[in-house]
Amino acid sequence: xxxxxxxxxxxxxxxxxxxxxxxxxxxxxxxxxxxxxxxxxxxxxxxxxxxxxxxxxxxxxxxxxxxxxxxxx
Numbered sequence: 001x002x003x004x005x006x007x008x009x010x011x012x013x014x015x016x017x018x019x020x021x022x023x024x025x026x027x028x029x030x031x032x033x034x035x036x037x038x039x040x041x042x043x044x045x046x047x048x049x050x051x052x053x054x055x056x057x058x059x060x061x062x063x064x065x066x067x068x069x070x071x072x073x
Contacts, residue, residue, distance in 0.1 A: 019057040
């Protein structure tokens with residue numbers, strides 16, 4: 001099993017869903033919501049997200065890809 005698969009399974013088992021809210025993403029990335037909001041506004045590097053009725057939602061698979069990419073920098 002790859003690192004991505006292990007990470008995905010751990011996050012899926014923790015949250016029991018495929019998408020995370022801003023708060024949940026911030027908890028996993030160890031950043032504040034204000035920092036996340038600033039990064040969204042500045043269009044800085046973040047996991048891929050989409051808007052659903054004005055709510056930002058982040059796919060767990062996109063978070064895994066982002067964290068692995070950040071480790072490789």
